Amino acid sequence: MRLTVNGTEHEVDVTSDMPLLWVLRDELNITGPKYGCGIAQCGACTVHVDGFAVRSCQLAVGDLAGGHVTTIEGLASPEGLHAVQEAWIEHQVAQCGYCQSGQIMQAASFLETNPEPTDEDIDAAMSANLCRCGTYPRIRAAVHAAAKKLQEA
Amino acid sequence: MTTRLIVASLTIAASVVFAEVEISPPESATQAEGLDAWSRIFDVASHPRCANCHTGPSDRPMWSGPTYGTTRPHGMNIQAGDSRMGVEYLQCSTCHTTKDTDWDNANLMPHAAPRVAMGWALAPVEADWFGKTSDEICAQLRDPDLNGGRDMLEIAEHLNHDLILHWAWNPGGGREPAPYSLQEHVDDILIWGVAGMPCPES
Numbered sequence: 001m002r003l004t005v006n007g008t009e010h011e012v013d014v015t016s017d018m019p020l021l022w023v024l025r026d027e028l029n030i031t032g033p034k035y036g037c038g039i040a041q042c043g044a045c046t047v048h049v050d051g052f053a054v055r056s057c058q059l060a061v062g063d064l065a066g067g068h069v070t071t072i073e074g075l076a077s078p079e080g081l082h083a084v085q086e087a088w089i090e091h092q093v094a095q096c097g098y099c100q101s102g103q104i105m106q107a108a109s110f111l112e113t114n115p116e117p118t119d120e121d122i123d124a125a126m127s128a129n130l131c132r133c134g135t136y137p138r139i140r141a142a143v144h145a146a147a148k149k150l151q152e153a
Numbered sequence: 154m155t156t157r158l159i160v161a162s163l164t165i166a167a168s169v170v171f172a173e174v175e176i177s178p179p180e181s182a183t184q185a186e187g188l189d190a191w192s193r194i195f196d197v198a199s200h201p202r203c204a205n206c207h208t209g210p211s212d213r214p215m216w217s218g219p220t221y222g223t224t225r226p227h228g229m230n231i232q233a234g235d236s237r238m239g240v241e242y243l244q245c246s247t248c249h250t251t252k253d254t255d256w257d258n259a260n261l262m263p264h265a266a267p268r269v270a271m272g273w274a275l276a277p278v279e280a281d282w283f284g285k286t287s288d289e290i291c292a293q294l295r296d297p298d299l300n301g302g303r304d305m306l307e308i309a310e311h312l313n314h315d316l317i318l319h320w321a322w323n324p325g326g327g328r329e330p331a332p333y334s335l336q337e338h339v340d341d342i343l344i345w346g347v348a349g350m351p352c353p354e355s
């Protein structure tokens with residue numbers, strides 16, 4: 001089976017019902033997406049498929065249907081970090097970090113569809129990404145900061 | 154809030170093969186038979202597998218039913234927005250992924266987000282059924298302004314082609330399926346339709 005991750009095409013020998021997260025971590029050694037629950041309850045495994053956030057533990061690799069996968073490893077461009085990553089560093093969002101690649105991928109996808117979010121919008125978009133360290137106030141601040149950067153870009 | 158709706162990639166994957174139901178209306182049906190059919194239709198429409206996503210302007214899907222503990226809005230502060238697909242916030246499809254292959258085994262895992270071979274979504278806002286009575290839902294379902302402009306055959310066809318509805322009878326994950334069967338439900342819609350869509354007196 002062939003799939004494109006972060007712009008690189010890979011050939012993997014797996015069954016079509018293997019969750020994308022397993023393929024990324026165990027077959028391709030792309031370990032930015034994390035395993036937290038395996039049942040769409042935590043968001044740690046969030047990646048983009050064609051730019052949209054998807055819980056990679058919930059998507060069978062056979063159902064990718066040619067979609068291009070982006071993980072946290074591929075979010076930045078050669079010119080620099082993504083605005084969300086920059087804002088995350090400026091606001092020192094991460095504590096232990098385990099949930100953070102999922103948070104950043106969710107926020108980046110959200111700002112594509114809602115570029116000027118209110119606090120309530122951010123809470124609606126980000127509440128399914130759990131953070132056991134409770135970094136939520138910094139996440140909210142960083143999403144606002146990233147939105148501003150993207151507006152100005 | 155400025156919202157750029159990006160819906161292109163949320164279009165329904167229609168290529169999947171699934172069991173078709175037979176749509177053959179009876180030649181005639183009495184008012185009593187129609188009301189009898191309606192009572193079974195209400196059993197289905199008010200069942201959690203259907204009603205949980207038939208919520209109104211609040212745009213919040215519900216969690217209710219035997220496997221969900223107390224009745225409450227969907228956890229995680231989920232809001233489906235005007236798009237009814239969460240495009241403005243968190244798309245339903247982020248967790249309720251599209252499952253095109255191996256459909257029979259799509260929903261084995263308890264507590265995981267159910268998935269079908271199309272984009273997950275709330276029912277349209279005018280199909281607000283959650284917590285409503287039999288006569289209220291009946292009046293809504295026979296009103297073309299509230300049922301998507303459908304006659305009884307089109308309601309039956311809609312049941313045949315909307316895979317989220319098929320899922321209601323095969324929900325997996327330890328969830329209780331909707332009562333009767335999809336075929337029986339379609340047959341009841343047709344009996345009720347031929348009888349003139351009678352509604353119970355309130």
Ligand code: FES
Nearest residue numbers: 036037038043057
């Ligand atoms: S590991 Fe995928 S949502 Fe928790």
Ligand code: FES
Nearest residue numbers: 097099131132133
């Ligand atoms: S930073 Fe520790 S889980 Fe979120």
